[in-house]
Amino acid sequence: MSYANIKPTKLKKKDSNSFFSRWKRQIGYAWRNTFNDFSQHIFASLLTVFVIAISITLPTISYLLWKNANQTAQQWYPTPNLTVYINKELTPEQTTELIAKLKSYSEVEQVNYLSREKTIEEFKTWSGFSSALDLLDENPLPAVAIIVPKEEAKKTAILHRLQAELLNLDGIDDIKLDDSWFTRLTALTNMVKSVVWIISIFMIIAVSLVIGNSIRLTIFARKQTIVVMQLIGATEGFILRPFLYSGIFIGFVSAVVSLVLSEIFIFQIESIILNVSDAFGTIINIEGLLWDESLLIILITIIIGWLSSFVATKKYLKMTQIT
Structure with missing residues (x-):
């Protein structure tokens, strides 16, 4: 009878030490640290999110302007x-x-x-x-x-x-x-497209720097904790994981805020476009971001957040490596 009572306990203990259970506990620990750090420094975190969101919104709005201008140009002036x-x-x-x-x-x-x-x-x-x-x-x-x-x-x-x-x-x-207007219109839309790409590249660099600087400040704030974790034998991956998740979380929230700002921009500019369409005697439909475009922006921002956090954290751990 006692044997029957002991056997489930051993199995439960064995299950709790399995790879999946340990991995699940580490993931939960990293996400709890991420949320706790975000809530404890809520003002600085929100400020960082809005700075990144605005940086993402600028190329997003430029892309929307180019997309709608290109569609309107085809409507106004077809191929000669x-x-x-x-x-x-x-x-x-x-x-x-x-x-x-x-x-x-x-x-x-x-x-x-x-x-x-x-x-x-x-x-x-x-x-x-x-x-x-x-x-x-x-x-x-x-x-x-x-x-x-x-x-x-x-x-x-x-x-x-x-x-x-x-x-x-x-x-x-x-x-x-009569292709003069067509040639000029094509050159103009191509110029706007090039400007959008240039703005996007600069904004990606800006977002990377902002996220990297935010993670760097978090690392310095938890410097003593990291040293203690290194002394007790914590692996680099265990130390690195909370900061990577923090970069992913900041990137995700910033991308969502950026999408909201972009939709607000489209809503506000529709009244202006209606006046323009009346002047040209045509109907102009303003198109916002599609679902696949929105998901792409979120994915790109998350990747930027992850990479920026990885570079900043690896650089610090390499400087403070305990031998």
Whole structure:
């Protein structure tokens, strides 16, 4: 009977000393230290969180501005088409043959043909000179073919090369490619994208320095505790773990606060964008961060916090190593 009472006790003791149980206790000890240190220095911790959050918010807002500007630019000004002016002396059969040649090019997605009668009708509708055109003896406008390029051909260099090739075809008087606004718009969005990358790199460095400095101050505040732990034989990983978790926790909280600030920015700027959209006569929908983008920001900030804590703590432990 006594044997039956002793056996479960031994098993329970054995389970409590298993690898998983010891690992679980160490993880719990590290997280308790992290939360206790955060709560004991709540003002300094919150100040650090807000500094990091603002540093993350700046590139996040820049990215949102670039994303929405790029989408709006595509809405306002699509990829330019080639407008082909066909010789007025061509017969209908020759015109049909010319249109077939235009469609045969690999860069061409679609060709929209407007006859001479259709072009003058549209000109009357949009110009407001219908009464003046009625006084003319004959139609002065040529037939027009509007070439829509394929997706892979929607580049300025390819369109200019296609324009030069088509000008060599018989029956074509001129080809217009109004790509000046498209080129400027593309250059502007690319410039904004480059600025976003530069700001992001500088802010990542700033976040790393802030988290590293915060962990360094925590290390110096617990200097005596670390020395005692080293004297009683605590492993480097056991000493290192609470500081790593502290960096992860600060990074996570800062990223969440940054996402909230970004959403507040989007909410506040929507009224301004509505006024702009009314002025341009179009509808502009402001899009915030998607779920995958938000998770990516949180993950990147957590990794930065972990790396900064690891570098700062390893550097200190190497300086204070007891032999």
